[in-house]
Amino acid sequence: MTTQVVRPIVGSLDADVVLPGSKSIANRALVGAALASGQSTLRNIADSDDVVAMISSLRSLGAEIHHEETTATVVGVAGRPAPPQSPLNANQSGTTARFLLPVLALAGSGTLTAHEQMLSRPMADQVAALRALGAELTAESLPISVRASVTGRSVEVASSTSSQFVSGLMLIGGCLPDGLDLHLQGEPVSQPYITMTAEVLRAFGASVEWQGDHIRIAGGGYVGREYDVEPDASTATYPLAAAAIVGGRVRVVGLGSDSIQGDVGFASVISSMGANVRVTSDAIEVRG
Structure with a gap:
């Protein structure tokens, strides 16, 4: 002791x-960089459990990530994550789980699990939105397997339970051929975190418009860049x-x-x- x-x-x-850097921003930036075309350098990345779980899973989805001290160099997958060969593990991070599930649905195949304490955390609203976008998912709580990819471009999503459901869907929006229209149902909780997601996506080249209960992320993908985490x-x-x-x-x-x-x-x-x-x-x- x-x-x-x-x-x-x-x-x-x-x-x-x-x-140390914000892990909330870091995990958003890691997903943006992993889905982008080209190489990104992310600075002031805190060595938290949430970030470690995210980096490990993004590597399994095909991104090349070199993480040393507080800097991560990421070579992205250009919007085409690879189906992982083994289950992704979000460990004890709700943010990581709710960001990874849409990316896994974009890949079209694979399983997401987490620490046993996470298995009872709400996921159903995000699962419902992904199913409405064409993905085939096997369960409404972790562990969840994906059997078919996202194909749609417009969806209603419950935003009164967790802003992470909305942010997770936003993160894949620019990777869809026609982009993504999100129609928020209910008063968004933790609205500043949705704003944070929009700003990180803009940093990686996305066009994000938010008016009232409608968020529009244009297609066209993301572009690698240098990014300093606050x-x-x-x-x-x-x-x-x-x-x-x-x-x-x-x-x-x-x-x-x-x-x-x-x-x-x-x-x-x-x-x-x-x-x-x-x-x-x-x-x-x-x-x-």
Whole structure:
């Protein structure tokens, strides 16, 4: 057993903080790069369990991925994932499972499973949408096998259970010959994560339009590129709050007004509580 000693802060803070990349953005970027034509270089990739599970599965789907420290080099499959020779395993990551199932349906054959704790997680709404698009799937909860590929271009999808169902379908939209029209049923939960997916897809060359309950992703595929994953905005809330409470100065580098993460709004929350907050395009600084 490892013992770690935590010593309380004495006095005020004064720090520039560099945080690991957002795993939510990283997994979206990994799928975009894996489905793209050409090579991508993704930087600030955190070595989290979710990311490791995603990389392993995308390799099984035909993408060439070299991951060293915080950088991943990806050679994509140009919109044509290969049927995996063994089951894909999302481990304990709901995001990974809900992003991989549409990619597996695009491949047309294979099985997706996960850790036993994941087997009861909801998947039925996404399964229903994929079936409506022509895919043949054997179950409504994990493990799920795919027997036939996606052929449609327009579908209704329940968006009030999980935004991950919507994001997963969006990720394959640009790989379909005629693109994909998603008609959202119900008030979308975690809407900022759908916005995040749209922004990542645009970074890889997709045309994404979202008006009301309709999302349109044009066909034409994705293009490999260099991509820097933003620092994780949820993690940033802790040092920023510490500066507001204890006093002093904390600056989070690489995260600012240009962020595609909804949690960056935490800066406005602590500003309304009296903290001195300065936000630039690529940094947030709090003085307490």
